[in-house]
Amino acid sequence: MRSPQAIAADPAVNAFVMANAGSGKTTTLVNRVARLLLAGSAPGAILCLTFTKAAAAEMQRRLYERLGDWAVAGDARLRDQLAALEERAADSFDAHDLSRARALFRPGAGTPGGLKIQTIHAFCEQLLRRFPVEAEVSPLFRVIDEAEAADIRRRARDRVALADDIPGLATAYLHMAGKLSQPDFEAMFDRFEAKRAELTDYVAQDGGAATLQDRVAASVGLDAWIEPEAAERAAVTARASTQRPG
Numbered sequence: 001m002r003s004p005q006a007i008a009a010d011p012a013v014n015a016f017v018m019a020n021a022g023s024g025k026t027t028t029l030v031n032r033v034a035r036l037l038l039a040g041s042a043p044g045a046i047l048c049l050t051f052t053k054a055a056a057a058e059m060q061r062r063l064y065e066r067l068g069d070w071a072v073a074g075d076a077r078l079r080d081q082l083a084a085l086e087e088r089a090a091d092s093f094d095a096h097d098l099s100r101a102r103a104l105f106r107p108g109a110g111t112p113g114g115l116k117i118q119t120i121h122a123f124c125e126q127l128l129r130r131f132p133v134e135a136e137v138s139p140l141f142r143v144i145d146e147a148e149a150a151d152i153r154r155r156a157r158d159r160v161a162l163a164d165d166i167p168g169l170a171t172a173y174l175h176m177a178g179k180l181s182q183p184d185f186e187a188m189f190d191r192f193e194a195k196r197a198e199l200t201d202y203v204a205q206d207g208g209a210a211t212l213q214d215r216v217a218a219s220v221g222l223d224a225w226i227e228p229e230a231a232e233r234a235a236v237t238a239r240a241s242t243q244r245p246g
């Protein structure tokens with residue numbers, strides 16, 4: 001019976017694998033890439049994405065090691081290795097197959113030319129660099145690290161706290177700072193950031209910030225925006241007048 005590892009390494013099938021740590025996932029992926037290359041796939045058409053740089057380097061190292069090993073293996077040993085990998089009889093590989101397998105190794109190049117093993121982050125960055133117009137980003141964009149991003153966030157918040165160019169902004173900041181705990185306050189800004197595009201669109205629709213209050217009021221069933229204090233006063237006055245003996 002074929003092992004699950006062999007099935008998942010067969011380039012003829014689409015496979016989704018979930019398996020425990022150390023159970024042979026990287027081995028399976030390296031086998032799969034090796035089999036694709038043996039089958040004649042163009043190295044440039046193969047893309048391997050990993051989450052961490054360490055995983056990408058490990059995959060690259062192991063593939064390189066494998067191909068390097070093939071390049072120097074004697075006929076019998078190479079036949080055995082290919083047979084195990086492709087689940088075929090050792091004598092089904094002819095001299096041409098063996099020399100093709102040996103030629104996959106490119107000294108100094110690591111992996112066959114054009115084959116990409118990289119992190120998903122690096123891949124996305126490359127994609128954005130190639131298609132900045134389509135992605136609506138500046139062609140000169142720069143990826144910043146976590147520390148730099150946190151610093152920019154901090155400075156942006158300071159600016160909001162001290163803003164005097166947008167009426168009411170600094171007051172709103174102080175108000176929310178008083179209403180919320182420090183973690184909740186931070187979380188609120190994180191949510192603003194995560195939903196920046198949606199919030200900007202929402203504020204921009206139908207007249208921008210000017211009509212925002214009215215729209216918020218309408219969403220809770222009020223005819224118009226009313227300050228909380230005024231609402232409180234109106235409720236008390238109405239009650240007082242209905243309770244007054246006629």
Ligand SMILES: Nc1ncnc2c1ncn2[C@@H]1O[C@H](COP(=O)(O)OP(=O)(O)OP(=O)(O)O)[C@@H](O)[C@H]1O
Nearest residue numbers: 003005019020021022023024025026027028029055
């Ligand atoms: N079928 C197999 N038979 C024997 N040893 C194997 C087999 N598959 C993998 N191994 C060995 O098991 C060890 C772990 O394999 P591998 O690194 O591929 O697992 P992994 O699932 O990628 O691990 P991790 O979760 O740490 O990334 C390696 O030493 C590998 O050579």
Ligand SMILES: [Mg+2]
Nearest residue numbers: 025026027055
């Ligand atoms: Mg692994």
